[in-house]
Amino acid sequence: MAALAYAVLHHRSSPIDRAARSDRRARFIVTSLVVATAVIIAGLTVASFYTTRLIDGIGEPEMTVVVRGEQWWWRVTYLQDGQSAFQTANEIHIPVGTRVRLQLESADVVHSFWVPSLAGKQDLVPGRTNTLTIHADRPGVYRGQCAEFCGLQHSHMALLVMADDEASYRRWYASQLAESLVPDQPELARGKAAFLRKPCAACHRVRGTTADGTTGPDLTHVGSRGTIGAGLFDRTRGTLAAWIADPQTLKPGNNMPAVPLTSDELRSVSAYLESLK
Structure with missing residues (x-):
């Protein structure tokens, strides 16, 4: 004007x-x-x-969690005395009132960690380690998202930060340190046997079994997670079965191949994974 x-x-x-x-x-x-x-x-x-x-600089972080961005999911490693204690995927549990340092890394391309209710954005750059400090004042579930275009399934690369009270967090942490449960039902035992016999065990780890793969998410306690596919679906036995049967239709371009399973094997494997709390 x-x-x-x-x-x-x-x-x-x-x-x-x-x-x-x-x-x-x-x-x-x-x-x-x-x-x-x-x-x-x-x-x-x-x-x-x-x-x-x-x-x-407001207070020194009291714990460190390593978050590694991969196409298209988040590998989360909890440290104990500087060493890996256990891994989970697409979920970060933190105690309320505790400053948590996230050590951000990338396995492939540039990703960006963003949980808007807890902190600003920070890039995950291949070959470099960035840090971000998060803090939750009250219990709750805080949704995050990759905020840097990283390929075909960028929009399906979500994560959840669970802020728990101290007692709940300690219970969760102790449960994650434990090895996988031994199947106590015939169907679950058949599912475990099929899982270990098929290529699943070459890519995924289930502590307490011979499955020791590192390419995909650690599944030791997959049944305790709220979602699968980095927020693509709520975790249920049905969605686990659908993902195992045809991961490329559900999330095209991801690194998991279709594993040939009979209908009986699919039912038993999905039941076994659902039982891994």
Whole structure:
């Protein structure tokens, strides 16, 4: 509107005078905009730098969790004395009132960790480790999402942060340290045998069994998780069976191949995985 008013009210003059003034005005405008842009960007950069460090500097984190982005899911490793205690996938449990440092890594491309109710975004860059501190004031489930386009299934790369009270968190942590349950029903025993006999065991780990794969998520306690496929479905026996039967239809491009199973094997394997609480 200011530019329009200036154009309407500006007095007429000769073409030569107008050309000279226009040239000076153009140089002044361009120079002013360049300087203003540089000052604004520099100011925001400095403010972001100090604000980020101010936020991260409020108290030393009391625990560290390694979060590794993969196409298209989150590998979550809990540390004990600097070593891996156990792994889970697409869920992070934290105690309420505790500052948790997330050690962010990527296995393939650039991902971005974002749980908007707990912290800002932070990129996961291949070959580099970034950190982000999160803190929950009250119990609840906080949804997160990969915020950097990372390929075909980018929109299906969600995660959940579960903030538990101290007692609940300790119970959950102790249950995750335990090895997988020994099947106590014939169907579950058949499912375990089929799981170990098929290629499943080459890609997935189930502690307490001979399955020791590292390519896919650790399934030791998969039955205790709320979702599968990085938030694609609620975890039920039916969705587990559907995923095992045809993962490429449900989430095209993911790294899990279709495993040939008979209908009886599929039922027993899905029942076995559902029992791994």
